[in-house]
Amino acid sequence: MKIIKAYFVIEDKIDGNEILKKIEKAGRTCYKSEDKITDESAKKFVAGIIKSGHHSVIEHEKITIRVICDRGVTHEIVRHRIGSYSQESTRYCNYSKDKFGKEITVIEPVFWKTSDPQYGVWKDACEYVEKAYFKLLEMGATPQEARSVLPNSLKTEIIITFNLREWQHYFTVRSSKRAHPQMREVAIPLLEEFKKLIPVIFDDINPEK
Numbered sequence: 001m002k003i004i005k006a007y008f009v010i011e012d013k014i015d016g017n018e019i020l021k022k023i024e025k026a027g028r029t030c031y032k033s034e035d036k037i038t039d040e041s042a043k044k045f046v047a048g049i050i051k052s053g054h055h056s057v058i059e060h061e062k063i064t065i066r067v068i069c070d071r072g073v074t075h076e077i078v079r080h081r082i083g084s085y086s087q088e089s090t091r092y093c094n095y096s097k098d099k100f101g102k103e104i105t106v107i108e109p110v111f112w113k114t115s116d117p118q119y120g121v122w123k124d125a126c127e128y129v130e131k132a133y134f135k136l137l138e139m140g141a142t143p144q145e146a147r148s149v150l151p152n153s154l155k156t157e158i159i160i161t162f163n164l165r166e167w168q169h170y171f172t173v174r175s176s177k178r179a180h181p182q183m184r185e186v187a188i189p190l191l192e193e194f195k196k197l198i199p200v201i202f203d204d205i206n207p208e209k
Contacts, residue, residue, distance in 0.1 A: 001103050001104055001105070001106065001126060001127055001130045002101065002103055002104075002105040002106070002155075003105075003106055003107075003108050003123075004068075004105060004106075004107060004108065004155060005107065005108050005185075006067070006068060006069040006070070006073070006107050006182065006185050006186050007067075007068050007186075008065055008066065008067045008068070008186055008189070008190050009065070009066040009068075010063070010064075010065055010066075010193065010197075011064040011065060011066055011159065012063050012064050014063065014197045014198065016197045016198035016199050017042065017043075017199065019061050019164075019198055019201075020042035020043055020045075020046050020198075020199060020200065020201075021037075021042045022060065022061060023042070023045075023046050023049075023057055023058055023060060023061060023164075024037060024041065024042040024045045024046060025037065026057055026060045027045060027046070027049050027054070027057040028045070030054075030057075043199050043200055046058070046199075046200050046201070047200045050200065050201070050204075055165050055168070056165070058163070058164040058165050058168075058201060059163040059164065059165045059166075060163070061163065061164050062161055062162060062163045062164070063161070063162065063164070063167060063194075064159060064160065064161040065159070065160050065161075065190065066157060066158070066159050066160075067157070067158050067160060067186055068107075068155060068156075068157050069107055069155075069156065069158070069182065069185075069186055070106070070107035070152060070153045070154060070155065070156065070182055071090075071150075071152055071153075071154050071156050072152040072153070072180070072182060073107075073180070073182050073183050073186065074087060074156055074158045076174075076180065076183060077158065077160060077170075077174075077183075078158075080162065080166060080169070080170060082162065082163065082165075082166045083160060083161060083162045083166055084159075084160075084161040085158060085159065085160060085161075086158070086159040087156060087157070087158040087159070088156045088157045088158070090143065090144070090147035090150060090154070090156075091143060091144035091147065092143060092144070093143060094137065094143045095133070095143075096134055096137050103130065104126075104129075104130045104133065104150065104154060104155075105154070105155040106126050106151065106153040106154055106155055107153055107154075107155050107182070109122060109153070109181075109182070110181050110182060110185045111181045122153070125151070126151055126153060129149050129150060129151050132149045133146050133147075133149050133150060136149065164198075164201055167194065167201075167202070168201065168202065168205065170187070171187060171190075171191045171194075171202060171205045171207075172205055174186075174187040175187040175188045175191055175205065175207035176207060176208075177207070177208050184207070187207075188207055188209075191205060191207070
């Protein structure tokens, strides 16, 4: 059994300033003020429409992310209605095969230290489940049948595509202190990366650490 930490990969090449220019062009259509577009006008314009609550304009731009996390986290991610998802399937993936290292991979909990007794119980449980999963496969069970015993901590990969408005919503609710710790493990560093790459759009979202 392999234990890893959750992480993300940005699948798109992001040019934040170009994104703002496209949003400005779309937004100015509403006012027929395209003649006011300059090389420097996009940032101020987009900041203004966000402040005014005219968030539909930022829906014109989208970003795709690959998230490697546990299946418990993805159960919450896919509840976001406005999005497209493609996820590693336990129906078809057979973790006894060479390409998976003939082992299951699980995501390390962020809420326990490796020295905590709870961590030891969690690790023992995952190892027991791994043995049960492989035993079922040896007995002739299909991957979609054997997956019944796999844990919430099982590593999965999910491709997520949201428009920028939905990313705003995602970060607002999923980086909050009320969100699950494993979700915040992904959401907070991803938000920080988005803030670096794209001006203005996410500046007002500041989760408590």
